Amino acid sequence: MKKYLFILLIIPLLAGCQNEVRDNAEFNLGNISLSAFENNTKYFVVTPFEWEGEDGTTLKSIHIVNSQGENLSAEKGISATFYIGDSFKKTGVYVREDIGDKEKVNGYKLTEEQTLIMETSLASVKDDSAKNLKFIYETNGEEYEKVVEWNTLSTLRTND
Numbered sequence: 001m002k003k004y005l006f007i008l009l010i011i012p013l014l015a016g017c018q019n020e021v022r023d024n025a026e027f028n029l030g031n032i033s034l035s036a037f038e039n040n041t042k043y044f045v046v047t048p049f050e051w052e053g054e055d056g057t058t059l060k061s062i063h064i065v066n067s068q069g070e071n072l073s074a075e076k077g078i079s080a081t082f083y084i085g086d087s088f089k090k091t092g093v094y095v096r097e098d099i100g101d102k103e104k105v106n107g108y109k110l111t112e113e114q115t116l117i118m119e120t121s122l123a124s125v126k127d128d129s130a131k132n133l134k135f136i137y138e139t140n141g142e143e144y145e146k147v148v149e150w151n152t153l154s155t156l157r158t159n160d
Contacts, residue, residue: 012120025144027135030091030114036159037122044099046091047152049116053139056131059108060136060143069147077123078156087113103155122158
């Protein structure tokens, strides 16, 4: 009887440990203090981007979200497209037409180190309207979402 009780107790414990691995997935982003952007001008924000999670994880998409986790769209004055660059790409803010080599987020296999490239154009954005990024990714055939605070977004604004 004690063996059966032991087995009944150990199975939920093992199942809980399996879920813990996925909860430990980490997206770590470098922060940049931004000056006010000009309205409707294209900028590239390049920052270090580290992944601490299971090998073979694939990114599906990245979105800017508000504090409630809702996607912010161009209607809110923020237009952003995300790309991935190699880990040697220089961190900073660039005003230009092209940033050089970059890869689409959808289908990108995460490595420990890479750079996140945000191509953005703003229209009348006030301080603190965006704070977080939502990463949608796939591990072992299952899709997950993780919202990560990125302090750089809290300084994203225009000078009107």
